[in-house]
Amino acid sequence: MRFLVRRLGFLLVALWAALTVNFFIPRLMPGNPAESMMAKFHGHVNPVAIKALEVAFGINNHQGLISSYFEYINNTLHGNLGLSLSYFPIPVSTVIMRALPWSLGLVGISTILGFVIGTALGAIAAWRRGGILDNVLPPAFIVISAFPYFWIGLLCVWFFALTLGWFPILGGYTETATVAWNWGFVGDILWHSVLPAFTILLTSIGGWILTMRNNMITVVAEDYVKMARAKGLKPRRVLWQYAGRNALLPNLTGFAMSLGFVISGAILVEYVFNYPGLGFTLLQAVQNEDYPLMQSLFLLITVAVLVAIFISDVATALLDPRTRSSS
Amino acid sequence: MRLFSSIGNVLLRSFKFLRRDKKAAAGSIIMFVLLVITAFPTWFTPHDPSAEIYTPGAGLSWSHLLGTTSFGQDVFSQLIAGTRQSVMIALIVGFISTVLSVGIGITAAYSGGIVDDVLSLVTDVVLVIPTFPLIIVITAYLKSASFWLMVLVLVITGWSYGARQLRVQALSLRNRDYLLAARARGESSWYVICVELIPPMTSLIVANFLGAALYAVLTAAGLQFVGLGNINTESWGTMLYWAQNNEALSIGLPLWALAPGVAIAILGSGLALLNYAFDEIGNPALRPVSAKRLQKARA
Numbered sequence: 001m002r003f004l005v006r007r008l009g010f011l012l013v014a015l016w017a018a019l020t021v022n023f024f025i026p027r028l029m030p031g032n033p034a035e036s037m038m039a040k041f042h043g044h045v046n047p048v049a050i051k052a053l054e055v056a057f058g059i060n061n062h063q064g065l066i067s068s069y070f071e072y073i074n075n076t077l078h079g080n081l082g083l084s085l086s087y088f089p090i091p092v093s094t095v096i097m098r099a100l101p102w103s104l105g106l107v108g109i110s111t112i113l114g115f116v117i118g119t120a121l122g123a124i125a126a127w128r129r130g131g132i133l134d135n136v137l138p139p140a141f142i143v144i145s146a147f148p149y150f151w152i153g154l155l156c157v158w159f160f161a162l163t164l165g166w167f168p169i170l171g172g173y174t175e176t177a178t179v180a181w182n183w184g185f186v187g188d189i190l191w192h193s194v195l196p197a198f199t200i201l202l203t204s205i206g207g208w209i210l211t212m213r214n215n216m217i218t219v220v221a222e223d224y225v226k227m228a229r230a231k232g233l234k235p236r237r238v239l240w241q242y243a244g245r246n247a248l249l250p251n252l253t254g255f256a257m258s259l260g261f262v263i264s265g266a267i268l269v270e271y272v273f274n275y276p277g278l279g280f281t282l283l284q285a286v287q288n289e290d291y292p293l294m295q296s297l298f299l300l301i302t303v304a305v306l307v308a309i310f311i312s313d314v315a316t317a318l319l320d321p322r323t324r325s326s327s
Numbered sequence: 328m329r330l331f332s333s334i335g336n337v338l339l340r341s342f343k344f345l346r347r348d349k350k351a352a353a354g355s356i357i358m359f360v361l362l363v364i365t366a367f368p369t370w371f372t373p374h375d376p377s378a379e380i381y382t383p384g385a386g387l388s389w390s391h392l393l394g395t396t397s398f399g400q401d402v403f404s405q406l407i408a409g410t411r412q413s414v415m416i417a418l419i420v421g422f423i424s425t426v427l428s429v430g431i432g433i434t435a436a437y438s439g440g441i442v443d444d445v446l447s448l449v450t451d452v453v454l455v456i457p458t459f460p461l462i463i464v465i466t467a468y469l470k471s472a473s474f475w476l477m478v479l480v481l482v483i484t485g486w487s488y489g490a491r492q493l494r495v496q497a498l499s500l501r502n503r504d505y506l507l508a509a510r511a512r513g514e515s516s517w518y519v520i521c522v523e524l525i526p527p528m529t530s531l532i533v534a535n536f537l538g539a540a541l542y543a544v545l546t547a548a549g550l551q552f553v554g555l556g557n558i559n560t561e562s563w564g565t566m567l568y569w570a571q572n573n574e575a576l577s578i579g580l581p582l583w584a585l586a587p588g589v590a591i592a593i594l595g596s597g598l599a600l601l602n603y604a605f606d607e608i609g610n611p612a613l614r615p616v617s618a619k620r621l622q623k624a625r626a
Contacts, residue, residue: 256455260454264457286555291468
């Protein structure tokens with residue numbers, strides 16, 4: 001319990017830090033780029049919205065830094081993220097809600113798949129020390145992890161989409177298709193997601209394989225594994241029920257720590273495939289100088305990562321009694 | 328004289344190690360070649376990398392090893408010229424991040440108490456905040472990131488992973504007998520940290536340097552790819568940016584877009600292979616075992 005309270009405290013501190021960084025970045029920038037953005041919108045936008053944007057970006061406001069800081073935090077906590085400038089007058093939150101399901105579906109599913117498959121492969125590689133998997137996987141993934149994530153995406157586009165023509169080049173769905181919950185449209189979405197998902201899977205899986213393999217090598221040498229073997233248990237049972245379960249625990253913490261890297265890679269993968277998720281929207285906001293949308297997306301991605309980390313903490317606490325008893 | 332013989336000894340030992348460890352050897356060769364190219368790019372560039380004077384969109388030929396861009400530049404020469412920036416980013420960011428990681432990680436572990444609590448909290452927060460979106464936001468305000476600005480941003484976001492690892496390692500060494508003995512002798516904290524604490528952690532520190540360097544190369548390439556770097560400099564990421572913006576893949580110039588990625592990966596694999604080798608020095612259990620030796624050991 002104490003473990004979870006501590007982790008919850010950490011979650012709150014990290015959230016506060018992200019909010020604060022988000023507040024100060026536009027204020028620390030030379031030449032206040034946000035001011036020129038606002039100049040374009042005076043007269044077109046209602047005064048209430050202008051006021052909220054001014055608080056968020058620290059432009060011509062006569063109130064002090066501290067009071068605008070609290071007003072900004074208050075606005076953000078109430079989900080009042082302001083209006084998007086490039087999709088004006090649609091609120092930022094609406095733009096984000098449009099992109100969110102795409103990212104959750106693509107990045108969420110491929111990350112979880114990568115974790116499960118990578119962990120299993122790593123366990124098997126360590127179990128058969130000196131076997132084919134053990135000799136081939138680590139060096140192969142060292143090389144793959146040295147490629148930029150987005151480049152693997154470019155390679156996939158070139159080979160599978162342009163050369164072979166098996167998959168669409170870009171987008172989340174066929175533009176001309178009618179949007180409806182039928183098999184045809186869902187199939188179309190899945191077909192479009194194959195290449196980006198494969199790219200994320202391929203680039204993130206190596207980390208899970210290597211860490212699981214390394215944990216597993218340590219665990220396999222433990223006495224209770226020898227004992228299980230000596231009892232004559234089936235090797236498969238020793239592998240998954242004895243060694244694998246314990247080697248998994250540090251990997252769960254590792255999952256939390258590397259999630260940020262996976263999300264970063266996914267942003268560029270979405271960009272390569274013009275996949276209509278959060279990362280692509282973020283880079284479009286950058287190109288259109290849509291600062292409110294850009295900053296809200298940064299905040300949202302951060303919140304998503306922090307919550308995922310907290311979930312993996314809860315899972316660790318549930319699975320590992322040691323974290324519950326000792327502080 | 329003694330100095331020379333001990334340097335010779337170190338060289339001999341590293342040579343023996345390289346012969347035994349193929350990963351380390353491959354990594355060292357890659358890094359050596361790239362450093363030579365970084366130092367003397369003109370030895371390897373057959374053409375002026377920025378000159379737009381050749382047949383645009385030409386395929387492979389002896390005069391243009393990797394063809395030309397749709398602006399009529401020589402792809403191979405651009406690739407060579409771009410080496411310097413990526414290697415420099417790797418070395419500089421790797422070095423500064425490692426100094427920060429060592430400083431913060433070891434200060435936290437050695438001081439303990441409230442200093443440790445505060446430093447660890449800061450480290451963990453920096454670690455979990457997704458750095459790439461943050462870097463995108465910062466560089467978006469600055470329009471395009473110059474070399475040193477990119478170094479600054481990468482260092483700010485890149486030190487935390489190493490600091491955390493080094494803190495854990497230093498904590499496990501802190502109460503060893505030889506450290507207690509040094510303190511009991513009345514040695515200063517500086518002496519204990521620099522002479523007794525840091526040397527056993529060398530392999531981890533080097534591994535951290537390589538990890539931070541790899542992070543810097545890949546992140547910088549990503550930023551330049553989406554146009555947030557300085558698009559007028561010669562670098563692999565900038566090449567990717569121009570290739571992507573001119574749809575190199577669909578107009579039949581895949582090499583223009585794919586070659587810089589391979590170059591990044593060669594530098595990246597060099598760093599990663601060395602990193603892996605240093606991991607194995609630090610943790611012998613991870614060293615590859617041959618099936619034969621394993622059977623012998625079991626029998």
